[in-house]
Amino acid sequence: MEGSTDLDEQHSTRLEEFYSSKSDGVFYLSHASILVRLNQRTFLFDPVLAKPPHLGSWLFYPEMQMDKRLLEVDAVFVSHQHQDHYDVDFLRMLPPHTPVYIVSGRPQFAEMLGKERIAYTELVADRVTELFDGVSCLGINHEYNGIDAAIAISNGKFTVYHGNDCFVSNEKLEIIKRIYPKIDVACIPFAYVHWYPFLLDGVDEAWKKKETDRLVCEYLEYGLRQIEFLRPEVAIPFGANMFYADDVDSEHNKAVMSPFDFKEYAEKKDFAFKDNILPLFSGDTVLFEEAGERRRLDVHWNRMTRDDLMRGFDAYLSRVRVEGTGFDAQAFEALTYDQIKDIGFIADRLKDTGDRMGHKIYISNSDNPAWGVVEVDISSHAVERKSEIDETLPYHHFKLTDLAYKAYFSQQYTFNEIVASSRFKLSRKPNEYHLEVLRIVNNVL
Known part of the structure; x- marks a missing residue:
């Protein structure tokens, strides 16, 4: 869409209002992006341009607050490698002197940044890092997925927790709580935004519905547990301001809970901290005010309703369908088999992992079945083209759309x-959620 990746001419009136104050505070850009001010220094978390991420499959709504002053911050933090949190184009716009921080312990993410020639500094996980002017931060990693991380930042008076997509245990949160016992604003993940079980092929629909309901509820409970443990004065339901654009009415899309759903869930449960949960959106602000021993948080928000949200999204979607998303799908769709037939890079990605198990991963183009399948043998690390899959051994078979296949x-x-991007279907044998296989899928391939 026009202007979605160009900051030079963009101006946010709401950001102007935030900058007119000198108080410590948080400005919500949208989705998982926030701007934090501490001691007159500004820190940007998970900045992305307004372009739709993941092969143009997802749309940010409400739209991102965009302004060229976002390039004038004192530091940038990037939680993890997903495109709704990590935007190479934005990071390249930053002045060379602006530090970019990531939490250590995610080698694939570090390698991605290195390949893009993005200079970065690793924050040692579970340790306090002193930044400057009395501001410190601490990052923690997800227990097992090798992707997600969360960060708390503080000046000793005002503390913000950026939880993005990182659903972690109380044991992990205790690391943060021990250093920062008073959390003022916590950005809390709560929504189940995932391909499973929606994109599974060959499974019973009743089972799929039951599994969906279980997971949606489980993640809402995850959000409540994190709030109960951190006890923030303001809890922002976080990281779910996205819609799956390819099929807006799909069950996949409907299962993504909104901040309103999370607030209502807390109220129905009579959750002890339900009043601390505020459904904030793009352009809303939390400011820290202190007078002597008195301290308070002032929330400046539009008080959007669910109807406002859906009406606005319908209008936005209509505009996107006319103007496009800005993602150049045709550049990939034009690729021929001969241009993308090399599969040696998969073996290269596998060679540094010690994981070996009696399981195979198959990748095929669902729109071009004559291209056969690429077989990845996790036991031998052999990668070959085959005419069909071997049904005698356990496997995961990812049937990608033509666009996704060619992009990969x-x-x-x-x-x-x-x-x-959710542009695939998955068949698996046996029909079990296999964490070790998915770790290879997500962190190696």
Whole structure:
């Protein structure tokens, strides 16, 4: 869409209002992006341009607050590698002196930044890092997925927790709570935004519905548990201001809970901290005010309703369908088999992992079945083209759309980025959620 990746001419009136104050505070850009001010320094978390991420499959709404002053911050933090949090184009716009921080312990993410020649500094996980002017931060990693991380930042008076997509245990949160016992604003993940079980092929629909309901409820409970443990004065339901654009009415899309759903869930449960949960959106602000021993948080928000949200999205979607998303799908769709037939890069990605198990991963183009399947043998690390899959052994078979297949074999994307686009169907044998296989899918391929 016009102007979605160009900051030079963009101006946010709401950001202007935030900058007119000198108080410590948080400005919500949208989705998982926030601007934090501490001691007159500004820190940007998970900045992305307004372009739709993941092969143009998802749309940010409400739209991102965009302003060229976002390039004038004192530091940038990027939580993880997913495109709705990590935007190479934005990071390249930053002045060379602006530090970009990530939490250590995610080698694939570090490698991605290195390949893009993005200079970065690793924050040692679970340790306090002193930044400057009395501001410190601490990052923690997800227990097992090798992707997600969360960060708290504080000046000793005002503390913000950026939880993005990182659903972690109380044991992990205790690391933060021990250093920062008083959390003022916590950005809390709560929504189940995932391909499973919606994109599974060959499974019972009643089972799929039951599994969906279980997971949606489980993640809402995850959000409540994090609030109960951190006890923030303001809890922002976070990281779910996206809609799956390819099929707005799909069950996949409907299962993504909105901040309103999370607030209502807390109220129905009579959750002890339900009043602390505020459904904030793009352009809303929380400011810290202190007078002597008195301290308070002032929330400046539009008080959007659910109807406002859906009416606005319908109008936005109509505009997108006319103007396009800005993602150049045709550049990938024009690729021929000969241009993307190399599969050696998969073996290269596998060679540094010690994981070996009696399981195979198959990748095929559902729109071009004559191209056969690419077989990835996790036991031997052999990668070959085959005419069909071997039904005698356990496997995961990812049937990608033509666009997703060509994007992956163009070697411009990791497989995790392709999975995030939801442009596939999955068959598996046996029908079990296999964490070790998915770790290879997400962190290696």
